[in-house]
Amino acid sequence: METDMIVTLNAGSSSLRCAVFERGGDGLDARLRLGLRGLPDDMIWQRKDIKTGETEEEELDLPGTPDTAQETALAEMTERLLAEIDAARIAAFSHRVVHGGQDFTAPVQVDAEVLTRLAMLSPMAPSHQPHNLAAIRDLAERFPDIPQIACFDTAFHKDLPDVDRVFALPKALADDGLRRYGFHGLSYDYVASALQDIAPGIAQGRVVIAHLGHGASMCALMGGKSVATTMGMTALDGLPMGQRCGALDPGLVLYLIEERGMTPAEVREMLYKRSGLVGLSGIGSDMAALLDSDAADAMAAVAFFIYRCQREIGSLVAALGGLDALVFTGGIGENSPVIRKRICAGLGWLGVQIDDQANDHGASRISPKSGKVAAYMIPTDEEHVLARGAQKLLLKTAN
Numbered sequence: 173m174e175t176d177m178i179v180t181l182n183a184g185s186s187s188l189r190c191a192v193f194e195r196g197g198d199g200l201d202a203r204l205r206l207g208l209r210g211l212p213d214d215m216i217w218q219r220k221d222i223k224t225g226e227t228e229e230e231e232l233d234l235p236g237t238p239d240t241a242q243e244t245a246l247a248e249m250t251e252r253l254l255a256e257i258d259a260a261r262i263a264a265f266s267h268r269v270v271h272g273g274q275d276f277t278a279p280v281q282v283d284a285e286v287l288t289r290l291a292m293l294s295p296m297a298p299s300h301q302p303h304n305l306a307a308i309r310d311l312a313e314r315f316p317d318i319p320q321i322a323c324f325d326t327a328f329h330k331d332l333p334d335v336d337r338v339f340a341l342p343k344a345l346a347d348d349g350l351r352r353y354g355f356h357g358l359s360y361d362y363v364a365s366a367l368q369d370i371a372p373g374i375a376q377g378r379v380v381i382a383h384l385g386h387g388a389s390m391c392a393l394m395g396g397k398s399v400a401t402t403m404g405m406t407a408l409d410g411l412p413m414g415q416r417c418g419a420l421d422p423g424l425v426l427y428l429i430e431e432r433g434m435t436p437a438e439v440r441e442m443l444y445k446r447s448g449l450v451g452l453s454g455i456g457s458d459m460a461a462l463l464d465s466d467a468a469d470a471m472a473a474v475a476f477f478i479y480r481c482q483r484e485i486g487s488l489v490a491a492l493g494g495l496d497a498l499v500f501t502g503g504i505g506e507n508s509p510v511i512r513k514r515i516c517a518g519l520g521w522l523g524v525q526i527d528d529q530a531n532d533h534g535a536s537r538i539s540p541k542s543g544k545v546a547a548y549m550i551p552t553d554e555e556h557v558l559a560r561g562a563q564k565l566l567l568k569t570a571n
Contacts, residue, residue, distance in 0.1 A: 175263035177203075178566075179253065180558040182268040183307045185299040186211045186386070188245045190253060191555035195263060200559050204256055206249060208232070212241030219252075242303050246310055264319040265311050266562035268358060268554060270300040270407065272324030274349050279561035281569075282308055282320040290322070296353075296406050299416075299444050323561040328357025329391075329398045336400045336491070354391065354401035356383045356502075358554040363501050364396045366550050370536060374546055377496035380488045382481065383552070384511070385502035386414035386457060390481075392488035400491040402484050408443055411480055414457030417447035418480060449473050459504045459511065478511065482518040495522055497546040500538075506551050512538065516547060 178200065182189040188211070192204040207218040215232040234244045266279075271293040280286060287305060294301040304322075312320045332354065338346050360381055368375040379393040388411040392400040402410030402419075412418035420443070428434045434442075442451075450457040452473035455465060459477075462470045489495045498519070500512050509531045516526045523544030531538040531549075539547035 175261055177257060177261045178264050178266055178559045178562050179257075179262055180266045180268075180555045180562075181249075181307050181311070182554055182558065183242065183246070183300075183303040185303065188242070188249055188307075189555065190249050191559070192253075192257060193556075193559040195563065200556070200563055202556070202559075205555070206252060206256075208245045208249060211245055212238040215245070217252075242306060243310075246307055250311070250314070259315060259318075262315070262318050264321050264562045264566055265308075265315070266321045266323060266558040267304060267308050268325065268558055269304045269308075269322040270325045270355060271297040271353065272322075272326045273353070274351075276322070276324050277327045277330040279321055279323045279565045281565065282312070282322050286322070297355075298440065299407070319562075319566070321562045321565055323358060323558050325355045325357040326353040328360050329354030329401055332398060332401070339404075350405060352401070352404045354389070354398065355403045355407050356387070356389050356391070357398075358557045359383050359501060359552040360391045360393070360398065361557045362553050363499055363550050364393060367497070367499060367548065368396065370548070370550070371497070371546065374497045378489075378492040378494050379497045379499060380485055380492070380495060381499045381501060382485070382505055382515075383502040384411075384481070384500065384505035387416070388413045388418075388502065388504070390484050390488055392492050394492060400488055402488075411484060412452070412477055413448045415445050415448045415450050417443050417451070449477065452476060459508060463508070463510055474511075478514050478518070481515045485515075485519060485522075489522060495524075495545050497548065498524055499548045499550055501550050501552040506549060509534075512547075512549065 176195045178193045178195060180191045187209040190206040191202060193200045194203050202222045204222060205220045208215055210216050215234060217230050217232050219228040234248055269290060273293045275289065287308065290305055308320050332352065337352050339351065341350065363381050364375065367379065376395050380390060381393065382390045387407060389401060389403045390411065391398050408416050410418055425439060428439050429436065448457065449462060453462055453470045455462065455467060455470050462474050504511055512531055513526050516524050524547060525539050525543045526547065527538055527540050534549065536548055536550065537546065538549050539545065
């Protein structure tokens, strides 16, 4: 039987997504999308048949503990996947791996050596890398004859200019890999390609993409290439996120350890899991819930998020020397007209305007056509980039 399918796995800190793509020549057609979100406590299962448009959703109560939630979710996902397709038809599994470090800047077939090298990067992406690699190990053990391919979030930023790549630390540290890598690269890759289809002239200009979701970052693109981004060596830097702090004075971390007696592990747990929107609001990390709340701390958390987005956009525009387009994507960027409008309301000095009707109804272009700066909302599709990366590697290997 022909191996004519690529299966993608996107394992996050609180979600697991899977998609099935059919191979046809050099092309790919999405067939099925499966997802588990809300790990470990409020798990929602989603199934969408791309061919028929049929969508299903159900709540799940899987056995296990928070520490084993991802493992249990992956087992559930695998069983449901195999109920849909024949494993003999799978040409490859393609995995999102958040951190590729200095060495991995393109899709790679994973073997034991690659896994070992990627595991060494886990301290720089503790909320994601272990889950990414656990999914690879599990599926490699279960399907030893099917290639496991890793695609990297950091790869999109591999050509960052030196002025954006380095920190003002001793040069030997930069030479040893302590530098800015940037993340959400699979999302930026997809959105940049989509913008090229929508508005090719604008796509080659000065563009800022705002990936706003539970994790949030922004990227400045010139000619479709990353030239500056808000995240650094880890996924803590830049914008405030659902649970992560964003930009922070490093002296504050030293103070917490030296004067408040916090251990490095306690500081890490606070910065990755108890900061951001959940820390500011004291309510939660869900933007829709915060927007619905009339609690003062919830409103302050939203206001801070918007302010920081405006600040970061200004910084990226300075790096670009101007702005031709602003693009929103990610869970918040795609689904919250209110956040898009409030961010853009503070960018009039750049020439950013919003068409309220287009914005409220989820149009692709959400700015007036006569506006100085074009604004768009483009849903991202990391799974398509994962499948495309695996397809290219499989074709290259076959030749």
